[in-house]
Amino acid sequence: MKSHVVLLLILLLGSLTSASAQSEDTDCSQARLFTFSWQFSPACDMQVRGGTTQGAELELAEAPSDAWQALQNDGLEDFERDRLAILAMAGGYRVSFDFLETVGYTPGFEPDRPYQSWATEYVYVIEDRDDFISLQHIMVMQYVDESGNVSAPMVQKHWRQDWQYEPSSIRVFNGFDEFVSQPLVAEEMEGVWSQSVYQVDDSPRYAAVGRWQHDHNISSWLSSTTWRPLPRRESSVRQDYQVLVGTNRHTITPTGWVQEEENFKVALDAPGQLRESQPYLSKELGAARYERLADFDFTAGDEYWQATEQFWRDVRAVWQEYIDADEAFAFSETANGMPLFVSVFGLAGEAAEATTYDASASRAQIRALLADHITQQP
Template sequence: MRARLLIGAVFLASLASHVQAEPRQFTFSWQFEEGDALRPRGGTTRGTPLTLATEPSAAWRAVQEPGLSKFERDRRAILAMAGGYRTSFDFLETVGFTPGFTPSRPYQSWGTEYIYVVDDRGTFIRLQHVMVMFITDRDGKVQGPFVQKHWRQDWSYEDTDLHVFVGRNRWVRHTRTAEEARGRWSQAVFQVDDSPRYESLGEWEHYGTYSAWTSDRTARPLPRRETTVRSDYHILEGINRHTLTPTGWVQEEENLKLVLDEQGQPAADAPYLARELGVARYEHVVDFDFSAGDVYWQRTGGFWRDVRAAWDAVYAERDSFEYLEEVDGQEMFVPLFEHAERLDAGEPYDAAAAAEVIRATFARHLR
C-alpha cells in the first residue's frame, strides 16, 4: 500500500518519473533568455500510444441542438466535459511587476483521466476526475495502470452561498444576492482529498459552435506545482475560462501572484509579483482502457461520498474555517487515501470505521 501511495505522491507533485519525455514543444515564451534557465519543468513520463477522437462528440452535438433554453444549454455544456481524455497542462509567467523580476520556469505536465458524472440534480452537477495512467519505462515495457483520484468540480445554478479562500489557510462564507447569481453557475473546485480549493460564480455564453464559461476573479491557494518550488506569495488570483471544443474542452487561466502582509491584506508596496497564463487541454481519446478507474470508483465511491458529507457539514456549520494541508509532516490526503486504497484492494466498506478515519483526519487538519 505504501508503495502505491508513493506513486500517488508522484502524481500529486508533477507526474514526474525516471523516464525522460521527448523534447516538448512550446512557442509562447521568453525568446531572448539565454541558456536553459526557462526549460519547462514538470512531468517527464512517457505514456503509451493512444488514439484521439477526430469526430465531434455526441455530447458536444447535444449542446448545439436548436431551441434549447439557456439553462438547458448550460447544463449540457457542463455535462459535455465528462468522458475519457488525454490532458496536458502548461503554465508560463508572462509579465513581472517587481524590480529585477526573473520569470520562473514554465510548467508542463500531462495525464490520462476519466471524468465521471457523480451527481446530476438539474441545478447541481458534480464531476469527478480520476487519473488512469499507463507508463512506458526505459526498457519499453508498459507499467500500470496507476489509478489516482484527481480533482473534483461541482456546478450549482444561481448559487448564493459560496466559500472563498482569503489566504493564510482560511476560507470564509461569501453570500451573493439573488440578483448577482441570476442566470449564473458557480464552480467549486476541490483537491484530491475533497478539501476545498476555490469557488466562484461565472456565466456561460453560447454563440453557435462556441460555448464557454468565464468566472469572476477568484482567489486560490498556491497549487502543488508552485508550493514544491516557492513560497514568496500567498494567493493565486485569477480568472478561469472553460471552453468546449468538438472533441474535448480547454481550461484557460489568467492568474496574478498575490503577496499578503502580516494582517492578511495585499502588500501595500508590491501586492502582485507576476502574471501567469495557464492552459489545460482535455482531448477525447478512443479505445483507451479506463476500466481500472471504473473499478476504483465503484469500490471507493461510498467512502468519498462520506468524506464529502463531512465537508458539507463544515460548510453548513461554519462561516469560516482554517484548513492545514500538512500537520507534523503528514498531509491530509494520506490517511484518506490509505483507507481508499484498502477498499480498492477489496476490503468491504465499513461505514463506522470510515467515519472514524474521517473524524480523526478532520480533527487534525481543521481549525
C-alpha cells in the first residue's frame, strides 16, 4: 500500500515525463524544442520542463483495431455509433501528453516552458448501461534505470471519464474549489452526450456536453466550453490564475484515440466571476495521444482493479451522495494537513489486503473522510 502512495506522489508532482525530455543539467543550447513552439525564443526558455524518467521499450499496434473497424460499418444508428466510439477508448495504451502556451493576452507576456509527460495505462469499461458508460484509467508503469534494468510494474489508479446520453444536468467547476449543478434544457439535449471527468480520488474535475460527429472514417466529439481546476502540472508551478476555460475534442483513430485541448488560463476575483482587469492571461494547446499497444502485460493492473474494485465502487457511491444532495459544494483537496488522494489510497490499500470486504464499514469510513474535505454551500 505504501508503495502505491509513494508512486502516486511521484506521479502527481509531475516527475514522470517523456523519455526524451531534457534533464535540468542538460546543455540547453542543444535541448530539443517543440517542433511547434516559439522559434525566436532562446533554447533555454523553451526547454521542455519535467523529469527524465524513461520507460521500457514498447511495441505499438499497427493494424486497425476491431473497435475502429466496427465504427466503419454502414447502417448503424447514430446512438449505437456514438456508443461504439466511446467504448473504442477502452484498451491498453502508451499515452503522451503535450502542452504549449501559444498566445499571450497581457502586457509583458512571456510564454511558459512546454510540458511533456507519458504513461502506459489500461482503460477499463467499469459500467455500461446503454445510455451511460464509465471508463476507468489504470496506469501500469515500468521504468529503465541507468544500468538498463527494467523495474517491476507499478500500478496506479488514474482518472475516470463518465459518459451520459441526453443528461438533465451536469456538475461544473465554478472556481475557488466550488462545484455547482448546471441544469440543461431538455429540448437542446437531443443526441447529446455529457463527459464528466474525475480525479484519481474520484473527486469531480470538470464536465461538458457535446455531440459525436461521424463523417466517413472520422468519429469525433467536441465539448462545450467548460471550466476546470488547474491540473497539477500547472498548480505546482503557477499561482497567478484560478481556472482553465476551454474545450476538449476526442477523436477515434485506427490504432487508438486523441484528446485535443484548447484552454484559456483565466484569473478570477470570486467563484464564477472573472477578474475585473485583464482576466485572460494566455491560451494553451494540448494533445494526449493514446496509442494502442500490441504486446504489453497489464496483469498487474488487472489484479489491482480486481482487488480494489468494490472499494472504488463505494467511493463513487459516496461521492454521488454529495453530488446529488445540493446545488453547490466546495471541495478542498487537503484537510487536516493531508491530501485526499493520499488518504483514500490508504483505504484502498487496506481494502485490497483485507480477507473479506465490509462494504458498510467501508462506506462509513469514506463518508467520514470526505466530510473533512467537502463543505455544503448555502
